[in-house]
Amino acid sequence: MLPCTGRIDESLLLKSFENGADGVMVVGCLEGDCHYVNGNIRARARVQRVYEILGQIAIGPERVRMYNLSAGEGAKFAAFTTEFYQKIKELGPSPITIARQSKPREVPVS
Amino acid sequence: MITGTPKPIDEVLSMIEAYNKIIVAGCYGCVTVCRVGGDKEVQVLSSTLRLAREAAGRPVEIKEVCLERQCDPEYLEPMRPYIEDYQAVVSIACGAGIQFMAEKFAKTPLLPGINTGFLGVTERQGEWAERCQGCGDCVLHLTGGICPVTRCAKSIFHGPCGGSVGGICEVDKEIKCGWQMIIDRLKSLDQMDNYGKLKPYKGWDASRDGGPRRIIREDMK
Ligand code: SF4
Numbered sequence A: 001m002l003p004c005t006g007r008i009d010e011s012l013l014l015k016s017f018e019n020g021a022d023g024v025m026v027v028g029c030l031e032g033d034c035h036y037v038n039g040n041i042r043a044r045a046r047v048q049r050v051y052e053i054l055g056q057i058a059i060g061p062e063r064v065r066m067y068n069l070s071a072g073e074g075a076k077f078a079a080f081t082t083e084f085y086q087k088i089k090e091l092g093p094s095p096i097t098i099a100r101q102s103k104p105r106e107v108p109v110s
Numbered sequence B: 001m002i003t004g005t006p007k008p009i010d011e012v013l014s015m016i017e018a019y020n021k022i023i024v025a026g027c028y029g030c031v032t033v034c035r036v037g038g039d040k041e042v043q044v045l046s047s048t049l050r051l052a053r054e055a056a057g058r059p060v061e062i063k064e065v066c067l068e069r070q071c072d073p074e075y076l077e078p079m080r081p082y083i084e085d086y087q088a089v090v091s092i093a094c095g096a097g098i099q100f101m102a103e104k105f106a107k108t109p110l111l112p113g114i115n116t117g118f119l120g121v122t123e124r125q126g127e128w129a130e131r132c133q134g135c136g137d138c139v140l141h142l143t144g145g146i147c148p149v150t151r152c153a154k155s156i157f158h159g160p161c162g163g164s165v166g167g168i169c170e171v172d173k174e175i176k177c178g179w180q181m182i183i184d185r186l187k188s189l190d191q192m193d194n195y196g197k198l199k200p201y202k203g204w205d206a207s208r209d210g211g212p213r214r215i216i217r218e219d220m221k
């Protein structure tokens, strides 16, 4: 949890994929409603950049997405989360997860 | 500062194709300021390369470093103890920094992760523009502080040429005519007499024409 999506940078998002995430959703406040003026606008540009990067490598761009809502919109948050979860479920595990699963396990030498 | 743009990721991936243990090296100088080769960009490029390679079933191990400057020997030296443990370095400093690292570490292949651009300024956040071509014989005092070598697409010295229309250069309607800008500024400074003081020709002997240049300062040795 971050105090503002403006703290997010591309490397944090990419690290999530390195750490095995199949999808990353970024949820920021409504545009024009940032407590720090334009944190969510910056976040949008960075998410877009990661979207482009993922599109250039085999991970695929749809695995990252930004949503905007206000802190009072619990039902909307649940709906967005369900939507994104379904989307990722359709896409299946990321190529990283697949590569890691298919790697033969190291057999400990006894 | 020296500016640049990232190389397409496919190009970097093909450069490192043969390697599985590399260094990605940034620089805290110019390329940090123009957001193409600092420590954040080292992290982003390294993650991208790792993800792409792991997804392809050929993981790559990457050491991430960012040096104070890649164009000064003292900041390169700390790499000496470990550089040969790696098969190659992708440097995202400018071309000068990359070459200097290559010179210092003869056994390690150096790969450019950015395309070095020009000597420029930050016009506004996220926008950089060329201002100087290092001609070695500056005339800004005569041209109202506007460089004819850089701002005129033809680098002519007694412009504007016939292609200047309404203050716009014939090369591209997004480019202002450098010479129109010079004349306007000389007029506003009441320095039009400077126009006549320009040399009849521009000597390029202090520029690139004599091959790579050096500066030697005995007082600093
Ligand atoms: S290596 Fe290049 S980018 Fe880095 S400080 Fe030196 S000149 Fe600037």
Ligand code: SF4
Residues within 6 Å of the ligand: B131, B132, B133, B134, B135, B136, B137, B138, B139, B140, B147, B148, B149, B150
């Ligand atoms: S006249 Fe030469 S040194 Fe001066 S700004 Fe132009 S290119 Fe640079």
